[in-house]
Amino acid sequence: MSEAAAISIDDVRDEAHPLVDKDLVRWHLIAAVFFMFTAMLGGFIASLQFLNEYPFNGISWLSYGRLRFLHTNEVAFGFLVNSFVGMLYYAVPRLTGRRLFNRTLGWLIFFVWQALVLLTSIGQLLGKAQAVEWGETPTGFRPGTFELNYVPVDFLIEVGAVLLAVNLLYPIAKSIHKRLYVSLWYITAGMIWLILTYVMGNTLPEWTLAGSSGGATAGLYIHDLVGLFVTPFGWGLMYFFVPIILRKPIWSHALSVIGFWALAFFYPLNGVHHFLYSSIPMSVQYGAIIATIAVEIVVTTVVVNFFGTMWGRGYALRQSIPIRWFYTGMVFYFTTCLQCSFQTTLTFQEIIHFTDWVPGHAHLVMLGVFAFWNMGMIVWLWPRLTGHEWYSRRLLGWHYWLVMLGLLIMFLDLTAAGLVHGFMFKNMAPWMRIVDSLKPFWWFRTFAGAMIITGVSCFIYNLWMTAKHDKPYDYRVDLVHDPKEAIANG
Numbered sequence: 001m002s003e004a005a006a007i008s009i010d011d012v013r014d015e016a017h018p019l020v021d022k023d024l025v026r027w028h029l030i031a032a033v034f035f036m037f038t039a040m041l042g043g044f045i046a047s048l049q050f051l052n053e054y055p056f057n058g059i060s061w062l063s064y065g066r067l068r069f070l071h072t073n074e075v076a077f078g079f080l081v082n083s084f085v086g087m088l089y090y091a092v093p094r095l096t097g098r099r100l101f102n103r104t105l106g107w108l109i110f111f112v113w114q115a116l117v118l119l120t121s122i123g124q125l126l127g128k129a130q131a132v133e134w135g136e137t138p139t140g141f142r143p144g145t146f147e148l149n150y151v152p153v154d155f156l157i158e159v160g161a162v163l164l165a166v167n168l169l170y171p172i173a174k175s176i177h178k179r180l181y182v183s184l185w186y187i188t189a190g191m192i193w194l195i196l197t198y199v200m201g202n203t204l205p206e207w208t209l210a211g212s213s214g215g216a217t218a219g220l221y222i223h224d225l226v227g228l229f230v231t232p233f234g235w236g237l238m239y240f241f242v243p244i245i246l247r248k249p250i251w252s253h254a255l256s257v258i259g260f261w262a263l264a265f266f267y268p269l270n271g272v273h274h275f276l277y278s279s280i281p282m283s284v285q286y287g288a289i290i291a292t293i294a295v296e297i298v299v300t301t302v303v304v305n306f307f308g309t310m311w312g313r314g315y316a317l318r319q320s321i322p323i324r325w326f327y328t329g330m331v332f333y334f335t336t337c338l339q340c341s342f343q344t345t346l347t348f349q350e351i352i353h354f355t356d357w358v359p360g361h362a363h364l365v366m367l368g369v370f371a372f373w374n375m376g377m378i379v380w381l382w383p384r385l386t387g388h389e390w391y392s393r394r395l396l397g398w399h400y401w402l403v404m405l406g407l408l409i410m411f412l413d414l415t416a417a418g419l420v421h422g423f424m425f426k427n428m429a430p431w432m433r434i435v436d437s438l439k440p441f442w443w444f445r446t447f448a449g450a451m452i453i454t455g456v457s458c459f460i461y462n463l464w465m466t467a468k469h470d471k472p473y474d475y476r477v478d479l480v481h482d483p484k485e486a487i488a489n490g
């Protein structure tokens with residue numbers, strides 16, 4: 001055994017200086033679940049307003065536009081960022097045999113990050129948002145002006161992302177292993193892309209680029225947040241957790257590397273597909289369409305790899321709730337990307353542009369894929385972080401089925417609504433007739449939202465009770481086992 005490997009094993013055994021800082025991971029996950037819930041409430045109240053139901057009538061800061069910003073920003077920066085960071089703090093030290101660069105820095109990032117997400121939400125509710133989608137942070141230094149509500153949130157987020165990169169890239173650079181496992185490729189690239197993407201989307205369109213160049217950059221930003229931030233972290237962590245839970249190596253390392261390079265090559269160019277039929281030059285729009293269709297190849301390689309890994313372990317879907325979340329997410333990922341390669345064409349855009357089809361697609365990917373993976377990872381980690389057995393495994397099942405069916409209803413419903421809207425609009429139906437035709441679909445969306453929120457409430461109650469009760473966790477409960485072997489062994 002090499003000296004470096006020996007150090008790592010000592011680290012694991014050293015209770016005073018453990019390899020993974022479980023408190024830091026746990027608090028990031030708590031913050032993630034908190035923001036997931038408040039974001040969903042925001043989405044739910046916003047959905048009521050489509051139905052002319054105004055539970056807080058007359059209160060401007062709970063009006064539709066402001067709640068929508070709160071919903072999307074808290075989902076991305078409150079829920080997904082917190083959850084991913086918690087998971088990375090868990091996975092990176094285990095993959096490299098090294099601790100984070102600095103534990104205190106980790107806590108500093110944690111507190112400042114929560115303050116920034118809260119400041120963003122408060123600013124948005126006060127109506128101080130900026131006009132950049134997903135970049136509505138209510139701030140920025142404006143030369144010559146200073147208002148109290150102009151806290152430099154964007155700038156602080158950029159500094160925070162750099163510090164986070166230092167904390168995570170240090171153990172990767174000092175890894176005790178000669179070769180980096182593919183998860184670390186994704187995580188390293190994801191950290192660098194996150195900084196570049198955030199700076200691009202929150203600096204260029206606001207300060208330097210005007211008109212359609214600003215629009216094109218904002219489009220790149222929206223899509224790169226998905227493709228170059230949540231996707232690399234999501235895939236990287238799936239490559240970490242799936243083999244551990246299934247207890248077998250990934251099916252093909254060659255495919256995993258092809259998937260990585262294809263993502264790096266094709267994804268950055270996708271974003272302009274949000275602005276087809278706009279004043280952005282057609283050459284740029286066609287480039288985005290081709291790159292979007294090419295991404296489908298990437299997705300296929302990755303999905304094939306994960307299903308290859310699952311081969312022979314199908315029973316894990318019944319035995320392991322995290323695996324159920326992960327693989328449901330993978331099926332939705334494939335569906336959403338396939339859908340994307342059609343909807344990016346000008347023919348489809350003619351019908352679905354500016355309709356409910358788009359939020360249907362957005363929920364399938366952000367909730368059905370990335371939120372599902374994060375929920376699965378939390379289900380796997382929570383007993384390990386608290387040292388307690390799950391309070392109720394039955395509630396874990398309710399959580400899965402309510403959220404999964406709620407999302408499916410929401411997706412099918414909004415997709416159908418988009419088609420009705422698009423075709424009526426193309427046939428020049430009067431606007432109010434279109435709105436009246438969409439009302440039943442919007443009721444279904446609210447119903448589906450209520451199912452999702454109920455499922456997540458079961459989860460939160462379960463997390464809370466698990467942390468409180470004192471039945472010790474036995475990791476053997478979570479080991480998947482071949483039922484045929486169990487029968488053969490009597």
Ligand code: HEM
Pocket residue numbers: 036040043044046047068071072075356358359360362363366367371445446448449450452453
């Ligand atoms: C973690 C769970 C969720 C995620 C990740 C999520 C994500 C998103 C995203 C990405 C958008 C922007 C869509 C676009 O611009 O095309 C959005 C919009 C929206 N979401 Fe959610 N959402 C979640 C849960 C919910 C729930 C439970 C509801 C309740 C009904 C809801 C209601 C809405 C509404 C009303 C909009 C605005 C749609 C529009 O402007 O037409 N969301 N959500």
